[in-house]
């Protein structure tokens with residue numbers, strides 16, 4: 130597993146947590162996402178994620194992943210970002226996201242996509 134190994138526990142500034150499993154030789158990975166926030170009217174549950182990363186050796190790989198909020202209801206978030214090390218050598222994932230929630234008519238499509246950013250850092254207290 131090269132310098133750009135995304136496997137392990139991460140958290141973002143909202144307090145959401147995700148567990149990323151090892152990528153295969155093509156850079157495809159899966160994991161689980163536990164969001165700390167939601168606009169859904171249902172209790173928050175862990176949701177599956179699937180993604181793909183570059184495997185470059187400089188530790189600055191780009192990646193993307195999709196979270197299927199399966200149990201919430203019909204909504205999906207795609208994250209895209211890059212891994213960095215900050216001035217103290219701490220790993221950081223700088224990401225942007227698009228959240229698409231289901232609307233009932235084409236007329237409402239204009240309001241269906243939200244955009245934002247998240248920064249993830251390693252969550253060291255969790256076992257692998």
Ligand SMILES: O=C1N[C@H]2[C@H](CS[C@H]2CCCCC(=O)c2ccc3ccc4cccc5ccc2c3c45)N1
Pocket residue numbers: 141143145164165166167168169198201202203204206226228230231245247
């Ligand atoms: O860690 C992070 N957490 C947040 C950001 C980007 S993803 C986001 C959490 C999204 C959870 C699902 C959700 O809110 C959600 C789920 C189902 C919905 C059904 C219907 C909706 C109707 C209007 C607006 C919504 C807004 C969010 C919705 C849903 C709706 N980073």
